[in-house]
Amino acid sequence: MMDHIKRGLIVLLLATLLPFAAHAVQPDEMLPDAAQEKRARSISAGLRCLVCQNQSIDDSDAPLARDLRLIVRERIKAGDNDAAVVDYVVARYGDYVLLKPPFNTSTLILWASPLLLLLGGIWLGRKVMRPAGTAEPAAPLDAEEQARLEEILGRGSVERSEKSDS
Numbered sequence: 001m002m003d004h005i006k007r008g009l010i011v012l013l014l015a016t017l018l019p020f021a022a023h024a025v026q027p028d029e030m031l032p033d034a035a036q037e038k039r040a041r042s043i044s045a046g047l048r049c050l051v052c053q054n055q056s057i058d059d060s061d062a063p064l065a066r067d068l069r070l071i072v073r074e075r076i077k078a079g080d081n082d083a084a085v086v087d088y089v090v091a092r093y094g095d096y097v098l099l100k101p102p103f104n105t106s107t108l109i110l111w112a113s114p115l116l117l118l119l120g121g122i123w124l125g126r127k128v129m130r131p132a133g134t135a136e137p138a139a140p141l142d143a144e145e146q147a148r149l150e151e152i153l154g155r156g157s158v159e160r161s162e163k164s165d166s
Contacts, residue, residue, distance in 0.1 A: 045099075057072075
């Protein structure tokens with residue numbers, strides 16, 4: 001009985017991990033030279049698919065990812081080194097196409113956003129968790145205000161007693 005459970009868990013784990021092992025590169029895209037294809041795969045793994053959520057162009061089935069894979073392979077066939085291929089793609093699509101963008105002024109908000117979100121969460125948490133009874137106590141009434149209050153309260157009780165007598 002325990003073996004069936006273990007086998008089931010292993011099958012479930014493998015089925016869960018299987019999509020991560022799949023690559024979207026089609027056979028007609030591959031370069032005939034194995035060394036060039038290896039370079040293309042290495043470069044593609046660092047480039048983001050612009051229509052997918054944080055997926056490399058090597059793993060994406062999107063038509064734009066295919067176009068980017070073909071561009072990478074064309075640049076490699078043209079004799080560009082790895083840095084020149086990446087620079088070519090970045091020049092056309094911007095730093096966003098990189099899965100690991102560089103730290104510069106245009107990507108500052110990208111790098112700073114986790115810290116800003118953390119600080120904002122701490123500030124909000126402190127504001128929400130502050131005890132409700134932290135307000136200052138009211139100042140005591142002076143003699144004039146106390147007399148006025150007694151006058152108001154005195155009239156109210158006289159008026160109520162007159163109404164109840166009628």
